[in-house]
Amino acid sequence: MDDAQRAAALRKMQRIATGLLVAAAVLFIIAKIFEDVSPIVPFVRAFAEAALIGAIADWFAVTALFRHPLGIPIPHTAIVPARKERIAESFGRFIERNFLDADRIAGLIRRQDPALRISAWLERPERSRQVADFVAETLGGMLRVANDDDVGKLIARGLGDRLINVPATPMIGRLLGTVIAEQRQHEVLRQLVRAVAAWVENHEEVIRTRIAGELPTWVPRVVDHRIYGRLLDGVRRTLADLEQDPEHPLYGQFTQMVDRWIVNLQYDPDVRERGEALKTELLEHPLLRDVAGSVWQDLKAALLTQSTLPNSPLRRSVEQGIIQLSATLKQDAEWQLKIDGWAEEAARAIVSRYGSTAGEFVSNTVRGWDTDETTRRIELMFGRDLQFIRINGTIVGGLAGLVIYIVSLWL
Secondary structure (H helix, E strand, O other): OOHHHHHHHHHHHHHHHHHHHHHHHHHHHHHHHOOOOOOOHHHHHHHHHHHHHHHHHHHHHHHHHHOOHHHOOOOOOOHHHHOHHHHHHHHHHHHHHHOOOHHHHHHHHHHOOHHHHHHHHHOOHHHHHHHHHHHHHHHHHHHHHOOHHHHHHHHHHHHHHHHHOOOHHHHHHHHHHHHHHOOOHHHHHHHHHHHHHHHHHHOHHHHHHHHHHHOOOOOOOHHHHHHHHHHHHHHHHHHHHHHHOOOOHHHHHHHHHHHHHHHHHHHOHHHHHHHHHHHHHHHHOHHHHHHHHHHHHHHHHHHHHHHHOOOOHHHHHHHHHHHHHHHHHHHOHHHHHHHHHHHHHHHHHHHHHHHHHHHHHHHHHHHHOOHHHHHHHHHHHHHHHHHHHHHHHHHHHHHHHHHHHHHHHHO
């Protein structure tokens, strides 16, 4: 019911209550005039007189709650306007103590079986799609407003903070040890030689220019081409030999070299010190921030694309995850207990921490209302019911007056 409907209902009940008051007054006047006409009239007069008194008294009481009766500043009238501050504080305290009780709210949540309700809500396909769309759109919105420079710096700083306390050389030594333990050194060596061959082939001009710079000026230019060709052929031939001969001597030399590296990286103080110095230098280099920023840009672009497509893998993954979560909550009793417990704990924590804040918010809201507005709101809320006091006072007062009159005659 809105304010307009409450105001209409209040006016209707006021007219009824006032009509009874006027009717009691008219009935009293008529009974007083014709008091000697019939023996019954005195009983009517006694009823009307008491009803009129009761109606006036209750009109005064109800009116005094909200304003001065007839505009006369009688003490202890216009109670609501005069006690607005106290009413505001009482409202806030009432809500805090009666509605924001942690035990009561936790018990209500426990009876609702949150886990099963969540499962039933999520198992519907349209709900899971709605949640997936919400997650994707929220993620896209957050990505759009994120400052790329700040995020890049944050990633670089977080990565640096984690890596600065990790001993670099022992970790590299353990990784190399894993390679040796799994007999992958042959493949590693072939990959290294293959990478060298590709680099030599792709950087012919750079290599030939370097070779020419090291040769005397009187040497013909064709010599650097031949040297480059010999170099490229040698690398390719080495790669072919490694692929054809599992017992190639280079494998054993590479394995021995890796073994020495593993030992030195993990146990040689000088190597470890140089490794830590190099790690610190790399972490402080602007290159790390540039790499972090580049990674973030690529990740952001991919996520933005996924978040905008209606049937993207991201949305499908989120939707499938939600469906799986619904099935787990429905079938796994242990998870049901966990979810229910988390919901209760969250409710208790929120009420314990913010219950007083909510009560204070209500109090401050009521304090901020204009006095006339506060009076009007309270009267609209409770005024219609208060008019029944006037109606009952008129009727009960008349009956009480009639009983008193009969008893007085009997005595």
